[in-house]
Amino acid sequence: xxTLTRGTGKLYWVVLTITLVLFxxxxxxxxxxxxxxxxxxxxxxxxxxPTILPQTWEPGAYVDAWNYMELGKFFVNTLVVAIGAWAVxxxxxxxxxxxxxxxxxxxxxxxxxxxLATLMLPSTAVLVPVYLTLVDLGLLNNPAGIWLPAAANAxxxxxxxxxxxxxxxxxxEAARIDGAGTWTTLVRIVLPISRPILAVVSIFAVVAAWxxxxxxxLVFPDPAKQTLxxxxxxxxxxxxxNLLLAGLVLASLPMVALFLAFQRHILAGLTAGxxxx
Amino acid sequence: xxRHVTAYGFLSAALVVFAVFSWYPIVRGVxxxxxxxxxVTSPDWVGWENFERLFxxxxxxxxWRNTLYFTVLxxxxxxxxxxxxxxxxxxxxxxxxxxRLLVYLPVMLPPVVTALLWKWFYDPGPGLFNSVxxxxxxxxxxWLDSADTSMIxxxxxxxxxxxxxxxxxxxxxxxxxxxxxxxxxxxDGAGIVRKVWHITIPQTKFVILMLLLLxxxxxxxxxxxxxxxxxxxxxxxxxxxxLLLYRYAFYYNDFGTASALSLILFAVLGVFSFLYLKITxxxxx
Numbered sequence: 001x002x003t004l005t006r007g008t009g010k011l012y013w014v015v016l017t018i019t020l021v022l023f024x025x026x027x028x029x030x031x032x033x034x035x036x037x038x039x040x041x042x043x044x045x046x047x048x049x050p051t052i053l054p055q056t057w058e059p060g061a062y063v064d065a066w067n068y069m070e071l072g073k074f075f076v077n078t079l080v081v082a083i084g085a086w087a088v089x090x091x092x093x094x095x096x097x098x099x100x101x102x103x104x105x106x107x108x109x110x111x112x113x114x115x116l117a118t119l120m121l122p123s124t125a126v127l128v129p130v131y132l133t134l135v136d137l138g139l140l141n142n143p144a145g146i147w148l149p150a151a152a153n154a155x156x157x158x159x160x161x162x163x164x165x166x167x168x169x170x171x172x173e174a175a176r177i178d179g180a181g182t183w184t185t186l187v188r189i190v191l192p193i194s195r196p197i198l199a200v201v202s203i204f205a206v207v208a209a210w211x212x213x214x215x216x217x218l219v220f221p222d223p224a225k226q227t228l229x230x231x232x233x234x235x236x237x238x239x240x241x242n243l244l245l246a247g248l249v250l251a252s253l254p255m256v257a258l259f260l261a262f263q264r265h266i267l268a269g270l271t272a273g274x275x276x277x
Numbered sequence: 278x279x280r281h282v283t284a285y286g287f288l289s290a291a292l293v294v295f296a297v298f299s300w301y302p303i304v305r306g307v308x309x310x311x312x313x314x315x316x317v318t319s320p321d322w323v324g325w326e327n328f329e330r331l332f333x334x335x336x337x338x339x340x341w342r343n344t345l346y347f348t349v350l351x352x353x354x355x356x357x358x359x360x361x362x363x364x365x366x367x368x369x370x371x372x373x374x375x376x377r378l379l380v381y382l383p384v385m386l387p388p389v390v391t392a393l394l395w396k397w398f399y400d401p402g403p404g405l406f407n408s409v410x411x412x413x414x415x416x417x418x419x420w421l422d423s424a425d426t427s428m429i430x431x432x433x434x435x436x437x438x439x440x441x442x443x444x445x446x447x448x449x450x451x452x453x454x455x456x457x458x459x460x461x462x463x464x465d466g467a468g469i470v471r472k473v474w475h476i477t478i479p480q481t482k483f484v485i486l487m488l489l490l491l492x493x494x495x496x497x498x499x500x501x502x503x504x505x506x507x508x509x510x511x512x513x514x515x516x517x518x519x520l521l522l523y524r525y526a527f528y529y530n531d532f533g534t535a536s537a538l539s540l541i542l543f544a545v546l547g548v549f550s551f552l553y554l555k556i557t558x559x560x561x562x
Contacts, residue, residue: 003451004459004472005368016369019376026437027379033405034394050408096291105284111292118299120550124498124519125543128526128535129302129309137297149298157291182283211387213501218527229389233505236393245397248390255385267377270442271449 038062038246045241058242065246069235071228077220078210078227081146085209086202088147089156094198097160098186102172112161115154124214131218145219150209156201163197164190200269203262210255306543309536320533327537337538339513340521344497347428347517351496355436355443356489362440363447364477377448381441388438392505395434396421399506421507424514431502431515439495443488450484451477483556490553494546518542 005012037045038061040054066072100108130149139145167190175185191198216227223234228251236244259266285292310327312320331337366376383391398405399420407417420430458476467475478485500519503509509516518538526535 003368003456004364004469004477012368015365016371019365019369020372023376023379027382030394030398030405031382033398037397046403048403048408049412050403050405092290092294095287099284099287103280103284103287105281105288108284111288114300115291115295116554118295118303120547120554121303122494122498122543122546122550124500124522125539125546126299126302126306127522128532128539129305130298131526132309132314132532133297133302133305148294152291152294152299154295154299182287207385213387213389229387232393233389236505241397244393248393252386252390255387256382259382259385263378267381267445270445 034245035249038065038242038249040242042240042242061242061246062250065239065243065250068243069231069239069247071231071247071250073224074226074228074231077143077225078229081143081216081227082206082209084143084147085150086205088144089151089153089205090198090202092151093153093157093160093201094191095186097157097164098190100157101161101164102167102190103182112158115157118152118154127214127218134219139219141220141222141225143225146209146212146215149215150205153205156205159201160194160197163194167193196265196268199262199265203258203265204269207255207258207266306536306539309533310540311537312533314532314536315530323533327534328541330534331537331541336513336516336521340516340518343428343514343516344499344518347432347499348493348496350429350432351435351492352489354432355440355496356492358436359440359443360447360485362444363451364473366444366448367451377445380444383438384441386438388501389505391434391438392502395430395437396506399430422511424512427507427511427514431499431506434502434506435496435499443492446484446488447481450481454480487553487556490549490556493549494553497542497546 036052036054039057039059040051041056041058044051044055099105100112105111134140134145134149139148171189171193172185175189180188211229212227213229213233216230220226220230223231226234232244232247232251235247239247309320311322311324313323313326314320362380366373369376401407401417401419401422404420406420410417418426421427454477458480459472462472462476498519499517500523503515503517503520504523507515509520519542522535522538522542525531525538
């Protein structure tokens with residue numbers, strides 16, 4: 001397709017080369033720098049000018065970091081928070097979006113409007129009242145304190161509803177004639193068709209829960225219950241730098257792996273309206 | 278009638294969750310702003326006292342000035358860079374997958390990881406940035422350790438971490454521009470700058486405006502990076518509105534004043550959010 005430039009001349013190759021170098025330097029090298037840094041002993045990390053490749057390789061830092069910060073425990077906590085947040089959100093918003101789209105209850109539009117209105121609200125404007133509500137409900141130090149507020153995701157209700165709206169009425173009618181109930185129709189007909197949007201919404205729900213910091217910081221005052229992000233910032237000031245770097249790498253690996261595995265879904269989801277993120 | 282009962286059955290969980298964690302907190306936030314709240318005694322009505330306490334706090338003005346300064350810097354850097362990157366990427370026909378992968382990779386990292394990594398890069402001694410500058414024979418910087426450069430250092434981290442989303446959204450928008458427009462411009466002998474100004478920008482202005490508003494709303498709520506990287510310092514140069522709110526709520530346990538500050542922040546951001554929704558609604562129609 002025609003774009004700004006014809007893109008065949010010498011200039012094209014110059015721009016391509018510069019962009020390749022800049023992108024690699026800006027986005028890849030810092031991450032490689034950290035990966036390598038974790039292999040260097042603290043004394044070497046304090047050296048000026050720095051060594052590029054480690055002079056002494058200390059692969060033990062990754063193991064030491066795991067043990068020193070008890071990362072295993074925090075990995076499990078984070079997994080429980082992220083998977084639970086996804087499961088609860090799906091259980092709450094899928095039936096709701098289906099009801100709003102296909103069952104058309106009285107005041108359905110008003111309810112959708114009230115949900116969408118919460119999008120106008122910056123998430124931090126309700127920080128204090130939501131926190132106090134969690135305290136009242138006794139949900140501190142309980143993963144449900146993350147799951148339940150995260151399930152009130154108006155954007156995802158809207159995205160699902162918009163997708164369900166496009167499913168032809170005749171398809172549901174045919175299922176009904178075959179004797180399928182509302183629930184069976186949802187599970188057998190609607191969900192399989194909606195796999196693309198469900199994948200996008202699911203991935204973004206898990207990623208958002210894994211990346212979140214402020215809510216786990218507030219919900220888990222008990223150090224043993226904390227997520228990786230909260231634990232890492234707590235350990236950061238008194239952890240030897242090579243162990244901290246190893247810990248940061250380990251905490252990022254699941255997200256990088258998820259990205260490489262679902263890259264197509266994630267990048268497609270970005271432009272599908274899941275702009276926030 | 279049965280239809281409505283079934284429908285509300287399907288809606289019930291969402292209605293409860295939205296009511297408890299979204300709708301009720303909005304009302305409660307407004308009420309709290311006019312109360313004195315601690316966990317010891319029952320809440321007292323105090324009228325405008327919380328607001329008066331805020332206005333009397335010298336940090337209130339500092340926090341707003343810092344947040345606005347941050348937002349302006351983030352718009353200049355964090356808004357321009359992704360757009361220009363997308364314009365360049367749209368011209369390149371090689372290594373497309375590689376570019377997209379790289380630019381979005383930082384978006385996947387947990388913000389705490391990014392903040393701690395960059396704190397290490399910014400170390401004025403053996404940190405990566407000063408080492409590179411020294412190696413090139415350029416002057417070094419104090420980065421986070423100086424009140425003059427602390428804020429711009431935070432903007433750089435946040436731009437690096439978040440520009441992937443904006444770049445890819447712009448890129449998708451650029452690909453919808455009809456090629457004939459550029460062909461016509463070529464016939465008129467227009468240069469690159471004129472084509473960007475007269476075709477690229479007008480054709481993508483809806484997406485540009487939408488991301489601009491979203492970015493203002495997001496940057497004004499900046500918390501994680503200053504909380505972890507600077508704690509508000511040096512010399513309170515990175516105390517943002519949200520950091521001040523956190524201090525009131527969780528250091529002083531003064532939830533009333535913290536709520537009053539939320540209400541002010543909400544009023545300011547509400548204008549931008551409202552515009553955002555107006556614009557997205559128009560595009561859906």
